[in-house]
Amino acid sequence: MAVKKHALVHDNHNQLDLKALAQYIEVMNEQPNYLPPAQEIIKNCQDIVKCLARTSGDEDQLWELLTAVEEFLVRIVTSVNRSLRHEIITAILDKFYSLISDPESNACPATSVVLIVLDGSESEATLSAARWLVQQGENGPGGAGLRASLSCLYRWIYEWHGTPALGDWLIAYIKALEENERYDILIEVSTDNLGNLFLAMNDPMALRQPVADVIFHVLSSLRESVEALDKIAPHVGKVLVVLATDSGQWSRQLLQNAVDITTAMVDHIKEPLKGAALDMFKEKYDYVMACLERHMATDGSRFLQLPPWRARNVTLTSVNSNVPMRKVGLLNLGNTCYMNSVMQALLVTRQFSTHVVLKMTAVPYWSKMGGLFSKMMHSISTKLNPDEFFSVVKSPFFTKDNQHDSSEFLGYLLQLLQSYEHASDHNFDYSRPALPLLANRIRLAPHTSTSSISDNETPESSFNRRSVSPRPGSSAACTSSGHLKRTSPEHEIKVPPKKRMRLQETAFLRRDSFIDNMFGGVLLTRVECTQCHSSSLSRDVFRDLQLAFPETPESLQHSVQSLLDFYCSKESLSGDNRYQCRDCGGLRDAERSVLIETTPKYLILVLKNFKFEPKLQVQTKLMHTTYHNPIVTLPTVRSQTDHSTYTLYAAIIHAGTTLDSGHYYTLAKDSNQWYMYNDDVVSVADEQQLHKLNRSSTPYVLFYRRTDIDEGAAPSLDELPPKLQEIVMSHNKHYVETVRKMQLTRP
Template identity: 75%
Template sequence: MAVKKHELVADNRNQPDLAALAQYFQMMNDQPNYLPPPQELVKHCQDIVKCLSRTTGTVEQLWQMLQPVEQFLLRVVTTVHGDVRHEIFTAILDKFYSYISDPQSDACPATAAVLIVIDESDEESALSAARWLVQQRENGPAGAGLRAALSCLYRWLYEWHGTPALGNWLIAYIKALEENERFDVLIETSVDNVAKLFSSMANPAPLQQKAADAIFHVLASLRESTEAFDRISSHVGDVLVNLAADSGQWSRQLLQNLVDILTAMVDGILESLKGDAQDLFRDKYADVILCLERHMASRASSFLQLPPWRTRNVCLPAVNPHVPMRKVGLLNLGNTCYMNSVMQALLVARQFSTHVVLKMTAVPYWAKMSVLFAEMMHSISTKLNPSEFFSVVKPPFFTRDNQHDSSEFLGYLFELLQSYEHCSDRNFDYTRPPVLNGASRLRMIHPHVQQQSPHAGDDHAESSHSRRSVSPRPGSSAAGSSSSGHKRSSGEQETLVPPKKRFRMSDATFLRRDSFIDSMFGGVLLTRVECTVCHASSLSRDVFRDLQLAFPEKPEGWQHSVQSLLEYYCSKESLSGENKYECRDCGGLQDAERSVLIETTPKYLILVLKNFKFDSKLQVQTKLMHSMYHNHSVTLPTVRSQAVHSVYNLFAAVIHAGTTLDSGHYYTLAKDNDQWHKYNDDEVTFADEGQLNGLNRSSTPYILFYRRTDIEEGTAPSLEELPPKLQELVMAHNKHYVDTVRKIRLTRP
């Protein structure tokens, strides 16, 4: 017998009636073999959310009517077909969030009953759903919707004890805000509600475990807030006395956590104050401090491992690596770490990556990068598959599933991007080989150079034993390097590679003002050669996007540094013997001296340390593992006019781990918002500034990324700031991730 259809609205004001709703779904529950069609199910579930949001009453008054509604929802999400289930689940949460995120809404706490559709034992499922909703409905920089939703959930937590899943959902929502770094929303809204949250613990009987955990999470995260402590100070005595009067295990557990967290608040605030301010604080809160001393803090609460909430402009210390992060790793698709490591470094070059996602979404190859960067910025998952991007940007002379040189990939990527900077992406055919400028075509004709050169990424070097090597700008007809004939670098052997010819660069090959690549990474070298006989000199200019630094001959045990390698790179060299200079003034070959200075400094300075050498006898690439100090700040030797723009700070480093080029592994250390992270393919962990100089002997920094000190870096653009098409792609990616997580959960035995 089918359930008779009737309207779920029972009064003339068009307001849903919970009693009628409960009666209808009780009839439905009495027939376990019957469910309405899918679209009708979706509408029923949305009607439930709408009805509950407009209901009034306490838990006791509404409980009997809520039971059949919860039973129906639980039956739907556990029995219907997977695809329909996902649609229903999404419709429920979307409708639910539309009410709590509306600043004008006063949704009834009974609305929380719909959270029964979330499996309490599956924290990842709740977190992924919260991430999706936060990103979908961020409501602009002001975050009015985020504040409204968090405030609503707080209000329900201390008013409503009939939904165990409420605490679990609140924790997931807080974590989603933390991952999005919305600490302004968290601090402001939590301080406004902290007194009522704290006071609710005075009556532990109705308090659920997850609700208590949510309150502890908020208190511990606000432990550096003097305002939050002031808001709860008048309630501390009553709450602790009430908990201490109850000898039950639950009350004892709550009491100890509260004492530990409050004691940490007092200690932290006192530590931040100086002199008379400390005395004033102790006098003002003497009763609270005395009360805490009576209960003796164990200082062992696990909630104190949470990092305190701070606004973005405050430097965060190293924190517990298990705390969720808004950092995304990249899957290794078969020895693709050489590409993964480079992309992680380019992402934290914020002026570059921000321009890519905001301005280059309709440009060939750049558009593919904009999608990858946008997902790395706003994915709710912790790892991404970069196959779509890598399939079109991987150098055609790189073989599949083999390890390659990350420096070589970076140089090719820049050439590819610049070649298409001013093209349109509309109907672009990525199945056709890219058309690159002259320097790139030369490299593609001779893919074997990587195996023969003394440095894996140095096929554009002018000589196998030069101490200087400058990568060419795409479009140049030459290597863009100084002439050959220098003394050999440390440990390098004579190779079978003939010196490359010297070409003069035309004016067209200098930094292009219309090139974004050049504006970010391009610089100009000024090379001066002086005849030692007549002292006549000549000047030449070369464009670079990286400087490749060789190691000079030094005694055993000598410690090199990045700064010393830069100075060696620009120091005077003697041109004599077979490398004499043809002086036009003298009319013949003469001994000469050559020196280099930076005439135009790039915004981002890329340094490649020539850690590899080619042994012609063994016909293999070997690795130099010198003692090395990697400066976090360096000064470029520049012409006088560039002196004020010569200081750079390190923000990323690609590390090569291993003893040979072909069998090693690349990963990245990078700093973003004053916090260092280690990006090891799809695994991202916290790191610290000193880690770069504490690596084992076989893990050598290879590509160093420095930022000029006058360059101001902003934060990554929010999802709402991205172009609409890119927003849609990111949201579709996140929804797919949520659906995948649910499907995995639903297929578990």
Template identity: 75%
Template sequence: MAVKKHELVHDNRNQLDLQALEQYIQLMNDQTNYKPPPQELVKNCQDIVKCLARASGNEEQLWTLLQTVEEYLLRIVNTVHSSIRHEIVTAILDKFYTFISDPQSDACPATSVVLIVLDCSDTEGTLSAARWLVQQGDNGPAGAGLRASLSCLYCWLYEWHGTPALGDWVMAFIKALEENERFDILIEVSVDNLGRLFLALDDPVTLRQSVADVIFHVLASLRESTDAFNRIAPHIGRVLANLATDSGQWSRQLLQNLVDILTATVDGLVDSLKGEAQDMFKDKYQDVILCLERHMASRGCRFLQQTPWRARNVCLTSVNTHAPMRKVGLLNLGNTCYMNSVMQALLVTRQFSTHVVLKMTAVPYWSKMGILFGKMMHSITTKLNPDEFFAVVKPPFFTRDNQHDSSEFLGYLFELLQSYEHCSDLNFDYSRPAVLSSHSRLRIVSQPALQGQASQSTSTDVNDNSEPASTRRSASPRPGSSAAGSSSSGQKRVSPDKEYVPLKKRMRMNESAFLRRDSFIDNMFGGVLLTRVECTTCHSSSLSRDVFRDLQLAFPDKPEGWQHTVQSLLEYYCSKESLTDENQYQCRDCGVLRDAERSVLIETTPKYLILVLKNFKTVVNRFEPKLQVQTKLMHTMYHNHTITLPTVRSQAVHSSYTLYAAVIHAGTTLDSGHYYTLAKDKDQWHMYNDDVVSASDEAQLNSLNRSSTPYILFYRRTDIEEGTTPSMEELPPKVQESVMSHNKHYVETVRKMRLTRP
């Protein structure tokens, strides 16, 4: 092989010799057993992109050259070792983007032939490549590179017919911009090019299906834009007439789609106007309206199912800070749905997840969570493997491949994070068991004794100093927990011999601070309960304060068919409770056991309120009392989307909350079933069912089947702003590198799967 790279360009002038390019590639194609060294191969492919970008001529003039280039590129990507295939394709796409993103480059449309390295029949693979380019190009001021790229692709779409895959690639690029909510770019560039795109429908003979799909997608997405309608209005009559005169199936299909979209556009614009403005619009476009009325609009147009593009109020000099519309699921690694569901809820707790990603990259365990969150925010795939994170945070008492309790996992995770939030991740050894610091474990408040307390505690709210805090087990009855105890549906607070006590951090009344001010966990999720016990004889009372990160809500005894609500369970939790018989109160003033009343109020409200509904209870076997069975309470329940916490008067202004996430338990038994999450992000609800994510709505929470019961409810205080997802550029270098590496690995995996197909 004596062909040298410099022979592609004349030595004495900066002009392309297309004949030399064709000869070089043809020579390479003839030598099927020879391939240049990897680095030279990558450079050759980049030079091919450069030469094509500087070429001139139409499809007929460049036909032979393009066939030769396609043959060469296909042979390369199908025969090189996978270790360099990704490098070659990435280099080609990177050089390709360099030309289309430069508004001064005037790149030849023939450059699009290099897209042959992508299999456009593999929609996910093409979309992942487009996502990668959008992510790479979202660095310039106001997305200037993305604007230039989309404009260039639109121009090629109506000027060039020599690349069959061009329409599929343009559609993928548009969808990648949609996923990143770059609607400002989509609207501006699409409106500017809409007139020429629309006229492509005037020639159905040369119009490809993929190009038509792009045009209809853009038209439907701009159906709320008066400016866009103004651009095409002068041409509507002629295009409709030309399509109507052709009786072919393809023209009829184009005509029907166009009539459907334009009719919906006109109807929407008319409805958005009132009075004189509406009359002026009808007068201005009277001919268009009459023309559309001659055709029968249908309601089955698939393009009208998509949401119209709506511009955001963004600063044009800043980078994009909007969250991608794409939602990422988590793979189930063997009954890990109890962890997946919790992580999805924490991700949409935006103040929390943003802090973790931006501020905690050098903290043990937090850094692992930050990398997982970063991938969930900016992955170009829709499925993630969370094994690296779960391997270090899974509670040691949880067994692999067994279903466990999502609430118990959440409680342990908070304890773990708080224990290490002021440590350094430098050279941290994750192979050693985690050590929970003493201040993050359960501590008991000293309170007046109740009857029988000398032998054992009879209330979860009352101290038994003989019992070490570390023996208190987690939370109330929980689905899927191998360690959870029983619950009584009619009791607000149940004795430890019947139920495990939640892992709530408690502090003494004489301590100056109840919530750790240096703890981000407490700052986000911590609140303070004020418990009052009043003697019914002398009316003296005692107060105690408990720090909580969740409230465990039991169900009162009610007739069958009674509809409980979250609000009623909260009020029941805080209502007065009689302490009588074995639960009598040791009154200090009376000096003897007395009947008493106990009540609870929220003294300090958390920013994010977590409620756990006690959906299980223990039933004793009639014939064998030692055999106890856990049964699920499937009460009729209304899950309020807005609640008010019973608080002390000083906290009344911060007592209102709105629901934004719920972990659901599907199943009828304690040790089985499945967890998934319903969550709202940017006013849109989604269902996160492990690696499958689908759109949902808030009404679904109250229309679940009987065995699917909301278990953990996440509420946001109404004075707390939701916050936005950090952009890729805002991520710390460590997180950026991890996300980019993950995305590149995914692209390579997709290509490898495609190339190994039979």
């Protein structure tokens, strides 16, 4: 039964009028022998869940209503047959999970009273229900629903005391996540909520045993986590004093568990540290250790028998002064996820990021990137503000607080960096506009063509003959048609006069460009007239390949390899897209094909998931079923066959249904472990998550590494140039000082 006690912290302003619900429940409870039809019962139960989720009020205000709701639900599930009871409970739990798994719903804790339908059921019913909901949540993008629901349950447990079964339910939900090995979610969400959970012990009289079990289960499971210690450090003294002041048996039990687990946490994290790292640790946590020394710690807590989540999840690198203790996320500064996702992918492109931090500290824009990369590699905090870098690399057409295209930003950024590769950062004025094509929003810069241009073509139309085209959302760039996979219909193919099979005698990739050395490749295009069979060859430099989807039945699954093969396959040029043959004269039907003449070290593929609808004048998203091959082979000329195989190491995901909305995040592999970089939240992941995304969450930009490339490890702090070492140490010192100030100003 509901227990009236503490007032709610949260107040939902979208309050529904509860009178209708209360009247309905009252009428139903006054007629114990009457049951509505089955489908009406199910709908009414779902409406109750929905109504409770949207209500507000403290527990005293909701007391009578919640008691009546519990009475009604218990009567329903105990009065119907087994089959209908299963349907009712399933419907209630389904609606319950849909509300708590929505990050925007902010469901009222009173909703938890509907869990009473599980009380008195067969053994393991609660755990079975939790397993079912976790299984439902696995279908969401990157476990987003599981994260939101666990966070919601944590919030309820320290805000609400009106549902006795809530603690048991949360323990079951945690165990179900453990069984599914979702330690990434458990670590991330539990760490975020640990401070409030720990503070719940400030009121031992209101703390039930199941809730205490949740607190100690989570605290013990996170005892290897520095982030977890940071969360409870400001509260340790206050909580231990409150518990020690109360001489009751319950408070003494809580105190002993809190001391035992917190001491084990401090000892574990401190043990491997030496020298300066140990001194920094002692300085940072001296208050916590002083509080613990006032109490006698033991190793008798049953919770310390639980294996830590981090140990069960992945073996982490030992903490020392040169190796980062954690992966670092980037704060979203107002729809900057499109930039955050690119920077995380470039960071794990180790030959690139290592060159940036070791070799480019005196080069405009590169030096700013080196500062950001260094802090991402060696920060002791979990979140960085990238504003110092973004403020200088954002071009005028990347406006604040608007969603932009991550592929477009990547192309602009690489061109910006290449433009300044041989410049000096000494007294450089970042307030002046950067050199490369800032006024042009179309993506010409990343792809420089060495083909000649006919008299009837502008440079832009010549450039757009290929699929290396404007912004992926434009009508020229986005087509799902298989007829024009490397051109847009408004550009007629016209090739300058050539002898049969004459090659251009021009250098293609800039030998003095590190950008071209990392990401540049050369396309060899062959066009053959079907009438006189003369052929012309042209070359184009590319830094990414934009892969269109052929027109196929919806049931056919695409793959990245099939899209690459389609990109390079023979293409008929006819009708309005005929070829101007200078050997036989006039417009002729022709065949065109593409091979890769020079392969890049790092292959960037953009899947053209967006299509322009002329009638509606909007961009729509093509949510095709696609297999994202972990290994692909480029169709190459014969001399490049030994350098044609690539392995996937990063993917930028677009979650949403339109080009100008949604969210970007990155899945990337670093040191043989996959991670999800979702702005400032980084969690352990696996490659299979690429194949478990829902239809609206689609990998958009894929990063592949050539198999002959030796990646190497990230540079240690000692290996960085002095300028960057100073930046990192200053950043870490500021972080420690900030934490100490928070502790000193604690209430």
